[in-house]
Amino acid sequence: MNWKHVTAAAAMAAALAGAAPAAAQYAEGVAAIVNDHVISTFDVRQRATLLLVSAGIQSTPEMMQRAQAQALRDLIDERLQLQETRDQFEIVVTPEEIDRRLADIAQQNNTDVAGITRQLASDGISVSTLRNQIEADIAWSRLMSGLYGTRLRISEQEILATQQRIAAAATRPQYQISEIFLPAETPQQFEEMEQGAMRLLQEMQRGAPFPLVARQFSQAPSAAAGGDIGWIASTELAPELQPIAAQLQPGQVSLPIRTPTGVYIIAMRDRRAGAPAGAASVVSLRQITAPVARQNTLERLQRRIEGCDGLDNAVDNIEGALVIDLGQTTESDLSPVIRERISGVAAGQASPVVVDGEQVSTIVVCARQTGGGAVPSRQEIESRLREQELAMLSERYLRNLRREATIITR
Structure with missing residues (x-):
């Protein structure tokens, strides 16, 4: 059965190359020691089998040998992650949290936890092997979010440059x-x-x-x-x-x-x-209007807007404000005034507030497409850049743990 994996493999794929790993030749016993914690050869064989089953790869002798080397690297990294999260930051993952994640994995694979347990057992894998992997994944994700979640900032310049x-x-x-x-x-x-x-x-x-x-x-x-x-x-x-x-x-x-x-x-x-070349750009727009007396409030909102979802709720605290759906149209069909106002405004952003008599207004670019190809919204770009940055920080942190640890492989 092809299990959807709970996380990206933590080890380098170099385990797939080179000479046949010594892990395949171990007698039952110690495969590695990570800062005084023992990883057994049984643990390695169990994880290697899970890795092959999860990837839908046939368990030939050669692939099992190489999967064992991959599994050992995974287990070493996960042990370092758990030591860091438990000992340095006192992060504890409860059995209930693991149960919920396991239930999510089961649902993704159109089965239940009992079904996963039976399938793993039929492949000779204890469900505790998967539970241990889930525990490390949850703990490490929580540490990364705690360390970098609120500090990680993607600048407006980065987002705009990417969209452009x-x-x-x-x-x-x-x-x-x-x-x-x-x-x-x-x-x-x-x-x-x-x-x-x-x-x-x-x-x-x-x-x-x-x-x-x-x-x-x-x-x-x-x-x-x-x-x-x-x-x-x-x-x-x-x-x-x-x-x-x-x-x-x-x-x-x-x-x-x-x-x-x-x-x-x-x-x-x-x-x-x-x-x-020169294909028409299609934009979807909404306009927010308010009495001129609410200009400062609208300007504060304009700077916070990150898309068109929830605009009606966002203006609830602005007396007299209205959200007007301007629909979708080619940019060349807009009036020169509107075209100028949204020029350079990224999808998901709002134009600067302008005053027109007794009213003030801003125009939100909900989406922009060129020749049928959508330019991602501000939220999508920010999410993508944040994910890339967090992955880089996570790998750097783990690399430092490897360098500082005492790791003995047998």
Whole structure:
């Protein structure tokens, strides 16, 4: 059964490459010691089996050997995460929290907790293996949110620049792509990653679904979504990926692609032509009006607006304010005055407040599309940038823990 994984794999996919791991040769006993905590060979075998089952990969002797090395790295990282969250920050994940997450996973897979437990048991896996993984995931997510959640700021300049870059790329070919990314730094790591990527391709050729393999092995933020990065302009891809993507047709998967930061496999799910040069931009607009005496209040609201959802409720405390739906139209059909007011206003943002006699008003750009390709809203861009930044901070923190820890592998 193909389980939807609870989190992106915490270890590097280098475990898939190189010589056969010694973990496969262990007698029952100690696989590793992490700051005086023992990881048993039984734990490693259990996690390796879960990893293969979750990715839909056939458990051949070779893949089991390599999955054990991956599992050991995962378990080491999770032990470091739990030691940090428990000992340094006193974060405790309750059994009830694990139960709820397990129930969510069961629902996603159209079963219940009893069904998951039976299926795992049929594959020789104790449900405690999955529960331990869930515990580490919840604890680490809570620590990252606590440390960076309120401090992480995505500037308006970053959001606007991203939206403008996407809008400017609307005339380029558009790809709907999924990715698997295996990071590398040294020449040896690059070689191992390329070998590992080839083995993943072989497993996918045998029927392992790309999304499940991505969830288990990709180190990109998109791993949690099965590698899906949605629609993207060709120029938004890394330069090394662009010529490869240009040749792929829907349903095709690339060979491993080396970039300065690691190795990619990309799958072309769909593609479409960009908008013709000079194509009309279609905008969806709403206008907020209020008495001139409420100008200051409206200006404060204008700076806080992040989309059109909930605008009616947002103006409830502004006496005499109205929200008017201006509909959807091509930008060229707007009056020159309105066009000027929304020029440079990103989707999800509001234009500066202007005074017109006894009234003040601002225009909210709910959405903007060029040639059928939507420019993401401010909220979508901010969420994407925040996710990328948090993933980078999380990996940096974990890398520091690895460097400072005493880790002995047998």
